[in-house]
Amino acid sequence: MNDAPAAPALTALADQAAYAAAVQLAVDAAAAYYGPGTSPLDDDAYDRLVRGIEAYEADHPEQVLPDSPTGKVAGGAVSGDVPHTAPMLSLDNVFDPDGLKRWTAGLERRLGRPVTVWSVEPKLDGLAISARYRRGRLTRLVTRGDGSAGEDVSHAIGTIVGLPERLAEPVTVEIRGEVMMTAEQFEAACAKRTAHDGTTFANPRSAAAGTLRAQDRPYVCELTFFGYGALPLPPGDASDLAERLRTLPHSQIMEQVAAWGVATTAATPVAGIVATTVQEVQARIEQIAEARTTLPFGIDGIVVKADLADDQNQAGFGSRAPRWAIAYKLPAVEKITKLIAVEWNVGRTGIIAPRAELKPVEIDGSVVTYATLHNAADITRRGLMLGDSVTVYKAGDIIPRVQAPLVHLRTGTEQPIAFPQVCPNCGDAIDSSQERWRCVRGRACRALASITYAAGRDQLDIETLAASRIQQLLDAGFITDFADLFTVTREQLLTLERMGATSADKLLAAIETAKTRPLNRVFCALGVRGTGRSMSRRIARHFGSMEAILDADADAVQAVDGMGVEKAKLMLEELAELRPLIGKLIAAGVSMTEPGAVAAPADPAAGGEGTGEAPAAGLPLAGMAVVATGAMTGPLEALSRNQVNELIERAGGKASSSVSAKTSLLVAGEKAGSKRAKAEGLGVRIVTCEEFADLVAGFL
Numbered sequence: 001m002n003d004a005p006a007a008p009a010l011t012a013l014a015d016q017a018a019y020a021a022a023v024q025l026a027v028d029a030a031a032a033y034y035g036p037g038t039s040p041l042d043d044d045a046y047d048r049l050v051r052g053i054e055a056y057e058a059d060h061p062e063q064v065l066p067d068s069p070t071g072k073v074a075g076g077a078v079s080g081d082v083p084h085t086a087p088m089l090s091l092d093n094v095f096d097p098d099g100l101k102r103w104t105a106g107l108e109r110r111l112g113r114p115v116t117v118w119s120v121e122p123k124l125d126g127l128a129i130s131a132r133y134r135r136g137r138l139t140r141l142v143t144r145g146d147g148s149a150g151e152d153v154s155h156a157i158g159t160i161v162g163l164p165e166r167l168a169e170p171v172t173v174e175i176r177g178e179v180m181m182t183a184e185q186f187e188a189a190c191a192k193r194t195a196h197d198g199t200t201f202a203n204p205r206s207a208a209a210g211t212l213r214a215q216d217r218p219y220v221c222e223l224t225f226f227g228y229g230a231l232p233l234p235p236g237d238a239s240d241l242a243e244r245l246r247t248l249p250h251s252q253i254m255e256q257v258a259a260w261g262v263a264t265t266a267a268t269p270v271a272g273i274v275a276t277t278v279q280e281v282q283a284r285i286e287q288i289a290e291a292r293t294t295l296p297f298g299i300d301g302i303v304v305k306a307d308l309a310d311d312q313n314q315a316g317f318g319s320r321a322p323r324w325a326i327a328y329k330l331p332a333v334e335k336i337t338k339l340i341a342v343e344w345n346v347g348r349t350g351i352i353a354p355r356a357e358l359k360p361v362e363i364d365g366s367v368v369t370y371a372t373l374h375n376a377a378d379i380t381r382r383g384l385m386l387g388d389s390v391t392v393y394k395a396g397d398i399i400p401r402v403q404a405p406l407v408h409l410r411t412g413t414e415q416p417i418a419f420p421q422v423c424p425n426c427g428d429a430i431d432s433s434q435e436r437w438r439c440v441r442g443r444a445c446r447a448l449a450s451i452t453y454a455a456g457r458d459q460l461d462i463e464t465l466a467a468s469r470i471q472q473l474l475d476a477g478f479i480t481d482f483a484d485l486f487t488v489t490r491e492q493l494l495t496l497e498r499m500g501a502t503s504a505d506k507l508l509a510a511i512e513t514a515k516t517r518p519l520n521r522v523f524c525a526l527g528v529r530g531t532g533r534s535m536s537r538r539i540a541r542h543f544g545s546m547e548a549i550l551d552a553d554a555d556a557v558q559a560v561d562g563m564g565v566e567k568a569k570l571m572l573e574e575l576a577e578l579r580p581l582i583g584k585l586i587a588a589g590v591s592m593t594e595p596g597a598v599a600a601p602a603d604p605a606a607g608g609e610g611t612g613e614a615p616a617a618g619l620p621l622a623g624m625a626v627v628a629t630g631a632m633t634g635p636l637e638a639l640s641r642n643q644v645n646e647l648i649e650r651a652g653g654k655a656s657s658s659v660s661a662k663t664s665l666l667v668a669g670e671k672a673g674s675k676r677a678k679a680e681g682l683g684v685r686i687v688t689c690e691e692f693a694d695l696v697a698g699f700l
């Protein structure tokens, strides 16, 4: 999990000229962002700029320019000619639990009473729209514009999933919500646009913005709508319905909106909920944040609202945002950077995959230098060129990916991307009959690397087996994969150069010992993409046995903590290919179970939580999230970080690499630096290596 973002940085403005230039840049960027969706800035850069402008204006109130974006809906950069029935405003932001607490306390002070019911919903990353229904028929669509008037985009009626042309009842009402593109709709839209004019959309949000306003495109792109409000129409209407819309809690209005047949987030994994305490609100925020990477659409935060109409009415509105709602912002997961080079790597299965080398860019707390490009067809489909400005997407632990080039930022110096003609690893031919290119030698192309990896310390840990030895065994034809190591004979070993009887016996003994490794090591040795050491441990503990892993379908695999849809699919594909190798391992007597775990139920739905983990109750670290940091000393000195994590999990805990409010215990070794400081700040319990060893003595 990511740690809550600190209040974000700002662009420092040195003087009046810098201030004026910043205002111009922000206004231009906002006009491009809300209009055709072609801003040269990513959201982080834009937000930093506006905060810099705000800071400068606070210090120099006499210099504030009338064009300044601060305090205005849409930064004052857009307008419209269709007046809104009631202003369509923006939202104020908070960035962390403290900010939320301060905001809720402030609202309660203003009301002079506690807010008894909050609503908590995802903040959908698209654009706001007002949909006017008359007697149940959708008659008009209007963008937010400057908040008081928007643009008529009724031509889009009929292309927006979730916004029906007819409601289930003949009511006259205004529905408000967000228009966006799902990942699938975005891919389809890019494909259509590339086929049409060779360009593409930068990201789903700008694709939705551009598509909503486009009138005479020869192709139609589908959009998605989720409602988050309903208003009386006309505003002063005295009907029963209008009266109900004025007095019902927000949550009940949303039920009504869904009953009319309009899509709401209720049908998604991040449905809106009501909460009665700020703790409950914060807990739901964490859940939604965690689900972010698994959603088929983008969210950029969580919206917290006072649910009751009385509270909303009393709190009222500021000029830019309501006072009864707040956006809890999540870290930006998309940045703009440059595509410097494309390298082609051969994976352990012989797949030849392109990887983008980027101008380093910080996304969601880590610096991204490389990002996946999937395959050659994908590069062609996206129309990427070397030197392009590109949008890069990374969230949580997913592999960063290049989303699209920003064609409008091209300078003419961009170069085509060269595709390899032969396997970059062995020089043999490439099988390009499928979208995923492959070396014709398949797994054999990377046999040395795969076997070396499998024999490594955190996998089978076969002592004395160096890469040069593995190469000898491959050259002699004694092995083709790491499972063959278990059937190599003493006689065969003795035929190798530089191999005496003593070394041969030592190696055979080491191989024999490797048969007893726990399942997590054996699984890790398989080298399935996306399953490194910690994911392998989670998989092994979840399923308990190789048999259970092989029986699992996509749903069952996704029940593993941290396993997304994409990863699960990849894992199952690779496991299917690895079955013969796994069969050889089983036949050779390699252990296929995880001590301390019990087999997962075949049907995850029937098994309650659906986890195969042995009941942790009674174990010393039951229910605890534990982080080890610094150099391990004393009784833990001999353990690798992976082994310490294994120990944590054997003792019932959950090993994690980053400290957050959810961390229960920090094992601080020597030179424990920033993690220790952070744990201290959060009041997390900190123990020494010795104290920890005592705690888990029975499991060492």
Ligand SMILES: NC(=O)c1ccc[n+]([C@@H]2O[C@H](COP(=O)([O-])OP(=O)(O)OC[C@H]3O[C@@H](n4cnc5c(N)ncnc54)[C@H](O)[C@@H]3O)[C@@H](O)[C@H]2O)c1
Pocket: 029, 030, 033, 034, 039, 040, 041, 042, 043, 044, 046, 047, 073, 074, 075, 089, 090, 091, 121, 122, 123, 124, 125, 126, 127, 128, 129, 144, 177, 178, 228, 303, 327
């Ligand atoms: N990259 C750029 O050049 C550029 C330019 C301008 C703005 N921006 C980005 O846009 C942001 C500001 O945009 P904004 O003023 O539209 O405000 P906002 O996106 O911060 O929040 C207000 C909007 O949230 C939306 N929303 C989503 N889910 C909602 C829900 N459940 N309930 C209510 N509203 C919901 C509505 O559309 C509403 O208008 C900035 O933070 C910036 O990152 C970027």
Ligand SMILES: [Zn+2]
Pocket: 346, 423, 424, 425, 426, 427, 428, 439, 440, 441, 445
């Ligand atoms: Zn090859």
